[in-house]
Structure formats: C-alpha cells, structure tokens
Amino acid sequence: MLRGALLHPEILSSLARAGHGSRVLIADGNYPFSTGANPAAHRVYLNLTPGIVSATDVLKALVTAIPIEAAHVMVPPEGPEPPIFTEFREILGEGLELQPLGRFEFYDAARGQDTALVVATGEQRIYANVLLTIGVVPPPER
Numbered sequence: 001m002l003r004g005a006l007l008h009p010e011i012l013s014s015l016a017r018a019g020h021g022s023r024v025l026i027a028d029g030n031y032p033f034s035t036g037a038n039p040a041a042h043r044v045y046l047n048l049t050p051g052i053v054s055a056t057d058v059l060k061a062l063v064t065a066i067p068i069e070a071a072h073v074m075v076p077p078e079g080p081e082p083p084i085f086t087e088f089r090e091i092l093g094e095g096l097e098l099q100p101l102g103r104f105e106f107y108d109a110a111r112g113q114d115t116a117l118v119v120a121t122g123e124q125r126i127y128a129n130v131l132l133t134i135g136v137v138p139p140p141e142r
Contacts, residue, residue: 005064011119014042015066018116020136024066025110025118026058028128036107038115047122055084055123059091059130068092069135072099074106074127082127098130106131 006012018024025037029047037043046053062068071092073085085098092098101109110118110131121128 006061008044008046008061010042010044011061011117012065014044014117015062015134018066018134020134021114022116022134023110023112023114024062024132024134025115026055026062026130026132027118027120028055028123028125029121030126031120031129032107033118033120037110037118038113040113041115041118043118043120045120047120050122051124052122055121055125055128055130056087056091058119058121059088062132063091063093066132067135067137068096068132070099070133071096072101072106072109072131072133074103074129075100076127077102082125084125084128088130101131 025041027033029050033043046058071088073088076082088098106129115131
C-alpha cells in the first residue's frame with residue numbers, strides 16, 4: 001500500500017516516466033482533450049460526471065507527488081480573473097506565480113512535446129485549466 005496522497009496508478013506511472021521540465025495538464029470539462037494537447041501525452045480521464053473530479057482535487061494530489069517549478073493558466077480575453085485562480089494559488093503555495101496565457105497560446109503550450117500527461121477532469125468552472133512544469137528534486141544534504 002502506498003503512503004502518499006496520490007494513489008492513482010496511471011498518474012503515478014506517467015509521473016515516474018516524466019522528469020524535470022516535463023509538463024502536466026490538468027484540464028476542465030470544457031477542454032478539448034484530444035486536440036488541445038500533445039498527441040503523445042498519456043491521457044487519464046477522471047471526468048466521471050459534471051463536477052467530479054474537480055481540477056483543484058487533482059492539483060491537491062499532484063503537489064504532494066511532484067515538485068512544481070511553473071504553473072501556466074488560461075486567461076479570458078477580457079474581464080476579471082477567474083475565481084478558481086485564487087484556489088490554484090492557495091494549493092500551489094507562496095513563491096509560485098501563475099503565469100497567464102491566452103486561450104490559443106495555452107493550447108500551443110499544452111501541445112508541446114514536453115507535455116507528458118493530460119488529466120481530464122469533470123471541473124465545471126470556466127478557465128479551470130492549469131499546465132504544470134515539473135521541477136527538480138534536489139539531492140539530499142550530506
């Protein structure tokens with residue numbers, strides 16, 4: 001039995017094959033999963049029903065499993081910031097700024113060769129997509 005917070009075998013397997021600089025896309029229920037990401041990326045469909053599993057649930061699990069050095073978010077062309085960004089910041093913690101990208105810039109970034117994993121969620125909140133860049137695990141101090 002695993003002791004960590006992340007137990008999903010496919011997600012763990014994909015993360016184990018990824019490394020520094022690889023990207024993980026957590027996508028909301030409106031995201032074009034099949035065309036809006038690297039075709040070679042492993043896809044895990046957690047969109048069981050509208051609202052379940054949420055993007056923030058997935059993010060909470062991932063932050064316990066991988067170091068995150070960057071987080072890109074899709075921003076609307078105008079208007080206020082999507083409310084879910086506040087939750088993303090709380091989960092990611094201090095010191096990691098959300099990096100905004102327009103819709104098509106975000107799609108281009110997610111289609112990049114570095115995107116190793118796409119997690120499809122049932123998230124219903126709009127603009128609830130986050131593209132994480134995996135950081136480095138430093139060696140233990142001697």
